[in-house]
Amino acid sequence: MAILEVRDIASGYGEVQILWGAHLKLEEKKLTCLVGGNGAGKTTMLRTVMGLIKPLSGTIWFEGKDVSRVPAYTKADMGLVLVPEGRQLFTDMSVYENLEMGASNKRARGKVKDNLEKVYTMFPRLLERQTQKAGTLSGGEQQMLAVARGIMADPIVLMIDELSLGLAPVLVLQLFESLRALRDAGITILLVEQNVHMALAISDYGYVLSEGRSEIEGPARQLIKDKHVREAYLGL
Amino acid sequence: MNAGAILTSLVDGLLIGVVYGIAAMGLNLIWGVMRVINLAHGALISLGMFGVYLLFSGLGLNPYLALVLVALMGLLMGILIYAIAITRVINAPYLSTLLATFSINMIVIGLGTAAFTTTPRDTGFSLGNVEVGPLTLQGTRLIAALVTLIVTAILYTFLYRTRTGKYIRAVSNNRSAAELMGIPSSRILALSFGIGTMLAAIAGGLIATFFSFTILSGDVYQQKSFIIGVLGGLGNPLGALVGGLILGVLEGVLPLAMPNTWVPVIEFVLFILILLVKPSGLLGGKK
Ligand SMILES: Nc1ncnc2c1ncn2[C@@H]1O[C@H](COP(=O)(O)OP(=O)(O)OP(=O)(O)O)[C@@H](O)[C@H]1O
Ligand SMILES: [Mg+2]
Numbered sequence: 001m002a003i004l005e006v007r008d009i010a011s012g013y014g015e016v017q018i019l020w021g022a023h024l025k026l027e028e029k030k031l032t033c034l035v036g037g038n039g040a041g042k043t044t045m046l047r048t049v050m051g052l053i054k055p056l057s058g059t060i061w062f063e064g065k066d067v068s069r070v071p072a073y074t075k076a077d078m079g080l081v082l083v084p085e086g087r088q089l090f091t092d093m094s095v096y097e098n099l100e101m102g103a104s105n106k107r108a109r110g111k112v113k114d115n116l117e118k119v120y121t122m123f124p125r126l127l128e129r130q131t132q133k134a135g136t137l138s139g140g141e142q143q144m145l146a147v148a149r150g151i152m153a154d155p156i157v158l159m160i161d162e163l164s165l166g167l168a169p170v171l172v173l174q175l176f177e178s179l180r181a182l183r184d185a186g187i188t189i190l191l192v193e194q195n196v197h198m199a200l201a202i203s204d205y206g207y208v209l210s211e212g213r214s215e216i217e218g219p220a221r222q223l224i225k226d227k228h229v230r231e232a233y234l235g236l
Numbered sequence: 237m238n239a240g241a242i243l244t245s246l247v248d249g250l251l252i253g254v255v256y257g258i259a260a261m262g263l264n265l266i267w268g269v270m271r272v273i274n275l276a277h278g279a280l281i282s283l284g285m286f287g288v289y290l291l292f293s294g295l296g297l298n299p300y301l302a303l304v305l306v307a308l309m310g311l312l313m314g315i316l317i318y319a320i321a322i323t324r325v326i327n328a329p330y331l332s333t334l335l336a337t338f339s340i341n342m343i344v345i346g347l348g349t350a351a352f353t354t355t356p357r358d359t360g361f362s363l364g365n366v367e368v369g370p371l372t373l374q375g376t377r378l379i380a381a382l383v384t385l386i387v388t389a390i391l392y393t394f395l396y397r398t399r400t401g402k403y404i405r406a407v408s409n410n411r412s413a414a415e416l417m418g419i420p421s422s423r424i425l426a427l428s429f430g431i432g433t434m435l436a437a438i439a440g441g442l443i444a445t446f447f448s449f450t451i452l453s454g455d456v457y458q459q460k461s462f463i464i465g466v467l468g469g470l471g472n473p474l475g476a477l478v479g480g481l482i483l484g485v486l487e488g489v490l491p492l493a494m495p496n497t498w499v500p501v502i503e504f505v506l507f508i509l510i511l512l513v514k515p516s517g518l519l520g521g522k523k
Contacts, residue, residue, distance in 0.1 A: 052412065052416075072415045072416055073415050073418050076416060076417060077418050082416055088410055088413035089410070089413070090406050090410055091409060091410070093402070093409060097406075102417055108418075
């Protein structure tokens with residue numbers, strides 16, 4: 001059964017409609033990626049799923065419940081977590097406080113200690129920088145913190161918008177490896193990526209979004225070989 | 237003029253400056269957390285004055301016990317104001333929030349004038365004078381400064397050490413990210429407005445223990461709060477305290493050298509100069 005399902009969603013900003021009937025299905029404990037060109041509507045999709053924007057039509061189902069109109073802060077309580085585009089850290093607060101804030105939802109509050117251990121094992125750099133203001137971290141460290149803060153939320157479904165943007169290839173590899181580890185630990189992941197090749201390489205399943213509509217979907221291994229995907233998104 | 241008199245003016249200025257600081261802190265907190273300039277701040281300070289006055293003169297309550305009640309009422313009132321009015325315009329452009337808080341100001345002052353007229357009131361409360369070496373200080377001012385320092389320490393501990401306090405800082409820093417973390421941001425904003433109002437009420441209540449006042453008196457302290465905000469940097473509670481001290485000292489010492497009526501002129505010139513030279517405030521703070 002799909003743990004998260006987006007059915008025929010339409011959404012946008014005020015008068016401007018961006019999504020025109022897109023869909024998405026996340027299988028439990030799998031890594032799914034959502035790719036597409038700039039401005040295709042990927043971020044809009046995630047914001048709509050989280051409840052930061054209200055859908056114009058269509059429905060969103062999480063663990064068998066219709067959550068289309070549930071506000072963002074309640075979604076976090078349910079275990080639906082977004083690592084937003086541009087990181088959106090609490091720049092004036094310390095690294096530790098950012099992690100603490102990540103664990104604000106009702107599910108995560110009791111598990112701060114366990115999850116803290118988890119993220120410090122995954123990103124030892126953050127432990128070294130615990131008391132530093134998040135705004136003064138390097139770009140890569142900030143991205144680690146954004147992901148770590150997401151993990152602190154004890155997600156059932158973790159959605160990450162642009163994991164690799166602006167990061168050195170070594171770090172991208174390391175972050176992708178940690179995503180796989182998280183999936184193997186039982187977290188369902190939705191990854192939005194510019195880096196289509198790498199995203200498809202580590203994902204189980206993939207969706208291609210184009211001009212606000214779901215264009216192609218399939219097992220990631222097949223999409224990588226798909227002629228249209230190769231021409232349009234991989235530049236091959 | 238002897239050295240004792242100068243020293244007394246200076247220390248008096250410091251004591252009152254601390255109280256200005258707490259008034260400014262209220263304005264500051266609301267601006268820092270939700271980017272609302274609260275034009276009802278002065279009216280709420282006046283209500284704090286009347287609260288202590290009525291509980292003391294009417295019911296015979298000790299003014300400092302009255303202050304605790306006034307603080308609680310301020311907190312509740314602020315939350316109520318947020319829930320009724322501010323929440324409707326919180327995402328609108330600045331002009332809307334300015335108009336909303338200005339309307340609240342007009343309502344409070346209108347009702348207050350009808351109920352209490354504008355005849356000056358005085359609690360007539362006194363704790364006598366305290367002599368320290370060459371200094372003669374009013375007991376009520378000493379206590380007021382002490383209360384303010386305690387409230388500041390509590391506020392700081394609350395904002396930096398407690399979960400809810402950190403939520404306030406998180407919402408202030410990045411509201412939509414806070415929402416994503418599961419923090420109900422509108423409730424946090426309401427609480428912040430409540431705390432800002434509470435600080436205004438405490439400032440008013442303390443001032444009422446040593447100055448006479450009318451329902452319009454709060455306005456002066458609102459203006460001072462703006463100057464202090466610029467001195468200390470908006471969005472920074474400790475900066476407000478320091479800004480208050482600077483202003484207090486100026487008000488203590490300047491009248492020794494020039495007529496009293498010149499003091500506000502100097503203050504506002506300072507205000508404009510700092511805005512021109514360093515808009516983020518003398519002590520930094522948020523842009
Ligand atoms: N707040 C907004 N108001 C109006 N239009 C917006 C807003 N945010 C995004 N858009 C528009 O919506 C369209 C889709 O944007 P979205 O951010 O969802 O794209 P994306 O697929 O995430 O792109 P990218 O890969 O560049 O991040 C774009 O044309 C964008 O200009
Ligand atoms: Mg995007």
